[in-house]
Amino acid sequence: MTLAPESVARPAHPRQVITALMDEATVEAIANEAWTALVGEDELLVPVPGDLPADTVSAWVDVVGPWTGSVVLTTGRQTAADLTRALLGEAAPELLDHEDVADAIGEIANVVGGNVKAALPGPSTLGLPVVGEAPVVRNPEDVCRIDVLWRGQPLAVSVQGALPPLPTPSPVHDNPHPNGASL
């Protein structure tokens, strides 16, 4: 008997999706703990979903291990600036620059990500925070997301898998001679 190629390629122990490893209540508890410690003791995340504005910013850290993916914090730009002021407290400059905001929300993502990683099966490694446009959701089944309000403003924390990879065009077909070399 010959096995079909896809059966051969299937791993003996398929990777678990995040929802099999963690629930929303855990993500919410981790986020709340980070908020209380970093933003302020009286700062609450209210578990009420709100519509994110069109102009958002995201910060994330990657977790690589038995589960591989990203822990992504997304909020509106103004909320990100408000968060930065709350984190910096008296040390906040009169005018915030992009670097301050990236640093602040990156650090929140880092703390939330570190604690998400700790709740996942290991060993795993945690990347450095990245700020920009959120990584795309590759597998909607592999997402654990909470939508909350902070000071009435919407904010999302998404723990999302990096697998399976999105299909990428093969460079061989796209451009057989990327350096301009000729046969």
Add this chain to the structure above:
Amino acid sequence: MKILVADDSRVMRQIVIRTLRQAGYDDHEIVEAEDGRDAYDKVQSEHPDLVLSDWNMPNMTGIECLQALRSSGSGVPFGFVTSEGSAEMRDRASAAGALFLIAKPFNEETFKDALDGVIA
């Protein structure tokens, strides 16, 4: 007493410094370093009495900094303030000669628990 705070995030350095103050350690000189390499250099040049360092940093991580310091003969008291506090990391920190590991998020009580007895 001079305390070196090493973190690649300026925001987190501010939070660590603020938490030190809230925990009652408010009359100490603070020196900042922006990664492990900078921390290593500032231990040599500033001679701090204690290093509070992040783990994950570009250029040189906190654990690499601690290992480099011990290899160079420095016995400066060293503790981690990091977003990861797994048993494996605590073991690695301890084996490399760290006095403690404070996991983020932390508060002034966490700081007091770790630092009482280290800071006079």
